[in-house]
Amino acid sequence: SQQGEEDPQALSIQEGENATMNCSYKTSINNLQWYRQNSGRGLVHLILIRSNEREKHSGRLRVTLDTSKKSSSLLITASRAADTASYFCATSIQGAQKLVFGQGTRLTINP
Amino acid sequence: NAGVTQTPKFQVLKTGQSMTLQCAQDMNHEYMSWYRQDPGMGLRLIHYSVGAGITDQGEVPNGYNVSRSTTEDFPLRLLSAAPSQTSVYFCASSRRTGPQETQYFGPGTRLLVL
Numbered sequence: 001s002q003q004g005e006e007d008p009q010a011l012s013i014q015e016g017e018n019a020t021m022n023c024s025y026k027t028s029i030n031n032l033q034w035y036r037q038n039s040g041r042g043l044v045h046l047i048l049i050r051s052n053e054r055e056k057h058s059g060r061l062r063v064t065l066d067t068s069k070k071s072s073s074l075l076i077t078a079s080r081a082a083d084t085a086s087y088f089c090a091t092s093i094q095g096a097q098k099l100v101f102g103q104g105t106r107l108t109i110n111p
Numbered sequence: 112n113a114g115v116t117q118t119p120k121f122q123v124l125k126t127g128q129s130m131t132l133q134c135a136q137d138m139n140h141e142y143m144s145w146y147r148q149d150p151g152m153g154l155r156l157i158h159y160s161v162g163a164g165i166t167d168q169g170e171v172p173n174g175y176n177v178s179r180s181t182t183e184d185f186p187l188r189l190l191s192a193a194p195s196q197t198s199v200y201f202c203a204s205s206r207r208t209g210p211q212e213t214q215y216f217g218p219g220t221r222l223l224v225l
Binding site: 033035041042043044045048088090097098099100101102103104 | 115142144146151152153154155156159161167169170201203212213214215216217218219
């Protein structure tokens with residue numbers, strides 16, 4: 001079964017608005033990563049947050065991690081049409097050499 | 112650097128045929144892995160390798176074999192293709208001997224099994 005559960009499955013907003021996606025997981029992790037996938041393409045790494053970090057920023061991206069709730073959120077501020085893509089969280093599980101992906105959030109930015 | 116390359120980009124097989132999906136990286140990464148992505152789904156790990164000569168199973172290994180004779184190459188073999196293996200296959204690599212760091216993905220191979 002999938003380690004990560006993402007919410008919502010789909011999100012449609014107007015250009016310029018902020019987009020927030022959430023990821024929940026089940027077991028203790030080393031880190032949590034967020035990836036973007038444009039239609040028909042491979043995944044591109046966005047940001048990594050380690051288990052001892054609570055918040056991280058990269059440009060218009062802000063990621064939070066709450067290990068007590070086993071959840072993370074990805075905030076994209078001032079969205080652009082080019083942000084239209086699917087976004088996946090992935091967890092690196094303690095004691096395992098595996099990266100486990102969630103099912104993703106499909107984000108659509110309307111002009 | 113070319114990064115992670117995958118061939119072919121698209122393949123059609125008949126049930127029972129075998130084939131090898133190629134994956135290569137030129138970043139001297141230790142960790143390599145294969146995923147499959149089905150419509151509306153995330154990626155599921157098939158096999159992974161923490162270095163040359165070392166491979167292990169992921170979440171959905173049945174029907175697939177891998178080998179890692181060199182650091183650069185990590186081919187995925189379908190032994191006897193089945194329609195359930197219709198999917199998009201992604202290869203990924205990372206610098207460390209585990210997935211603790213950024214994964215670099217190839218562009219994917221679309222496989223259709225009839």
